[in-house]
Amino acid sequence: xxxxxxxxxxxxxxxxxxxxxxxxxxxxxxxxxxxxxxxxxxxxxxxxxxxxxxxxxxxxxxxxxxxxxxxxxxxxxxxxxxxxxxxxxxxxxxxxxxxxxxxxxxxxxxx
Numbered sequence: 001x002x003x004x005x006x007x008x009x010x011x012x013x014x015x016x017x018x019x020x021x022x023x024x025x026x027x028x029x030x031x032x033x034x035x036x037x038x039x040x041x042x043x044x045x046x047x048x049x050x051x052x053x054x055x056x057x058x059x060x061x062x063x064x065x066x067x068x069x070x071x072x073x074x075x076x077x078x079x080x081x082x083x084x085x086x087x088x089x090x091x092x093x094x095x096x097x098x099x100x101x102x103x104x105x106x107x108x109x110x111x
Contacts, residue, residue: 021079022040025076036084044070046065
């Protein structure tokens, strides 16, 4: 006898577009779920930049950037987050572990 089989269909919006992430922040919610917020970390863009022109109408090295301290800041753009229960988190952990293993063995990544 053959084992029962079924098909899974995925439904997603027409404008589905995965977001890049280079960081995560989260924790455990009071009800025991795991909360994961994905972010993209980068330097902020200045609000304004003033560049002086020299006598030949070429840009000079002198410029003023507002805010002045923007280079000291880091932006974390939180694009999405997920909340998962214990069993889903374990399943996700196992799945991610298998993908990392493939990267390490087949693509020479990691140690």
